[in-house]
Amino acid sequence: MIKLLIADDEHLVVESIRFIIEKYTDETEVVGIARSGREAIEKAVELKPDIVFMDIRMPGIDGIEAIRQIKATNGDVVFVIVTAYEYFNYAKDAVNLGVHEYLLKPVNKHRVMETVNSAAQLIRSKRSAIQREMLLREKINKIIPHMEGQFVYSQLFSGRIIKDIAFYEEVFAMALGHGYVMMAIVEESESYEREETLKNSLDKQRFYDIFSLELKNLTPCLIGPPMLDRTVAYIPVNMNEDSYTARNMAIEIAQKLIRRINKSINIHYKIGLGRRYDISNFLKSSNEAYMAAAVANKDLMVHYEDVILSVNAVDTYPTNKEKTLIHKMLTGDLNGVLESFEEIFWWLTVNYKDDMDKIKSKLLELLVVVKRSIPYEAKESDVPEQGQFIELLKIQNIRELKASYTNYLKNTTLAIGENREKELSGLILKSLKYINNNYQKNISLDDVAKEVNMSYHYFSKFFKETTGKNFVDYLTEIRIERSKELLKDVSASIKDICHEIGYSDPNYFCKIFKKVTGMTPTEFRSNPLSQEVM
CATH class of the missing domain: 3.40.50.2300 (Response regulator)
Structure with missing residues (x-):
């Protein structure tokens, strides 16, 4: 109106x-x-x-x-x-x-x-026009967080030099040429109780939500998706500011952020600040932020330039992360693989800095561990293998080294997943063939599970997810369909048909037949319409 x-x-x-x-x-x-x-x-x-x-x-x-x-x-x-x-x-x-x-x-x-x-x-x-603008703005507001997360994520994992920086500056409405990384690391709980683990996960998500909201209220920034125990933010700065002023401004923002976080949630965390660089050195600033957060003791926040360390001050090589990475590879969790590798690579670059030989040596060791953990079938047929060692030895650039190794992990994980799909596809065909050839016997789910060398419980779940039916329903369907064919022969008794399709009790057979078809076997046999439907 x-x-x-x-x-x-x-x-x-x-x-x-x-x-x-x-x-x-x-x-x-x-x-x-x-x-x-x-x-x-x-x-x-x-x-x-x-x-x-x-x-x-x-x-x-x-x-x-x-x-x-x-x-x-x-x-x-x-x-x-x-x-x-x-x-x-x-x-x-x-x-x-x-x-x-x-x-x-x-x-x-x-x-x-x-x-x-x-x-x-x-x-x-x-x-x-206003309505169209609002709808467009709403769509943009939904897309931008995803683009923001991908921007930060790509800088962490691929380290590619951004060629179209002007495009992202227009999308995010901020200058991105220079800045520093702020990293928050939430301390892991030592509890392995299921309820405690769930609570920790919820607390981490809440911390991420509060961190993101409050930091964006304090300063223009880009924030990546939560990764295991850490959150990474890129905060653009003016390169005309002198280094000392820029450093103190970063510390002031972090202090304000900490006060706001602590008012909203009680959780153990550390915040590390890297030095400001051209955005092409995003990874370097993130490594510095990681080091600062990792060595913080009583302080909740540490700037990299305030860190005074001996060479061996950082904790030992994260062997547990290798186990996590391999587990994620074998289960097909590609994001989990990349996040685990990111933590390992962070540790290597922080501890070995620019010593490419040490970094490559550790990565080659990891490559051997990965190859030993890959199932034989996948290793022999699908996983890229030859030349990977040589390629790593040739690379002299830290970005290229990370990109090459990440690409190898991606291809290996995908190959394992494809191999697993082929294997499972073969197993379901084998199990269906076994049922079709033995339905007239007193077979059980356990019999079929043994035939395909799976545990009873895993096969039960696998069969239902693959066929959309549980084992009993599928077996019943096969038997009833076969009984319909046998009922065409009027000379065959209901009792004989019952035994021939795998049932020992004719009354039970009649009950199941009626439940599936809506008729008793006798009614089905005497109804010509039923015969035509078949």
């Missing part, structure tokens, strides 16, 4: 316009009458009309001044001037001020209708 306010001190004019609007328009409603400029301003604020019919000459504040004041508080109102002929030139000036149209007194019905319709069309177009 479109709301219209009439501002005129002539009763006849007001009633004429009201009559035309109410009689000849459907979507426009007269919501108020004003007899003076002051009253028009007050009612415009109160009623929030879409259209105002405004007389120029009224007691006190004239129409032109009233329009100016109303537009100052609501620029979307559409104004229509109503004027006598002798004020025509005055009305033309009002049109130049943005008035939509003018009407001469006495008002003409067709001119009023045309004016109202054109004003209404203008209002609908504006509303439609």
Whole structure:
């Protein structure tokens, strides 16, 4: 509905316009009458009309001044001037001020209708444009967090140099050329109880939500998705600031963030700050932030430049992360593989810095461990193997080294997954063949599980997920379909058919047959329509 306010001190004019609007328009409603400029301003604020019919000459504040004041508080109102002929030139000036149209007194019905319709069309177009803009903004707001996460994630895992930085700067509405990494690490719980583990996971997610919300309220930044025990943020800075000032600004932001986090959640965590760099050195800043957070003792926050360490101050090589990585590979969890490798690579770059030989030596050791853990079938047929050692030895750039190793882990994980799919596909075909060849015997789920060398419980779940039916239902379906064929032979007894398809009790067979088909075997045999359906 479109709301219209009439501002005129002539009763006849007001009633004429009201009559035309109410009689000849459907979507426009007269919501108020004003007899003076002051009253028009007050009612415009109160009623929030879409259209105002405004007389120029009224007691006190004239129409032109009233329009100016109303537009100052609501620029979307559409104004229509109503004027006598002798004020025509005055009305033309009002049109130049943005008035939509003018009407001469006495008002003409067709001119009023045309004016109202054109004003209404203008209002609908504006509303439609606003709605489209809101929908677009809503879609963008949903997409941007994903793009933001992918941006940070790609810098951590691939370390690619960004060629289209201007595009991302436009999308995120911030300069990204220079900045530093802030990393928060949540301390792992030593409890292995299921309820405690679930609570820890929920606490980590809540910490991530609070960290993201509060940091974005403090400064423009990009925040990556939560990864195991850590959250990574990239905070752009002005490179014209001197290093000391930039460092203290980063510390001040982190301190404010810590105060806000601690008000909302009770959880053990550390925050590390890397030095500012060109964005091409994102990974270097993230390694520094990791080191700062990893060596923080009593302090909740440490800047890399404040860290004074001996060479061996950082904890020992994370062997447990190797086990996690291999487990994720064997279960096909590609994201888990990348996150585990990221932690291992972080440790290597932090502890060995630019010593490529030491880093490559550790990665080659990991490669051997991975290859020994891969199932034989996958290792021999699908997993890329030859040349990987040589390729690693040739690489002299830390980014290329990480990208090459990450690519190897991706391909290996995918190959294991494909091999597993082939294996499972073969197993289900083998199990179905066994059932089809032995349905007439007293076979059980355990018999089929032994045939395909699976545990009873795993096979039960596997069979249901693969076929969409549980074992008993599938076996029953096979037996009932076979019994339908046998019932065509009228000389065969129900008892003989029952034994031939694997049931020992004819009464039980009849009960199951009726449950599946809606008829007893005798009724089915005597019903010619049933035979045709088969």
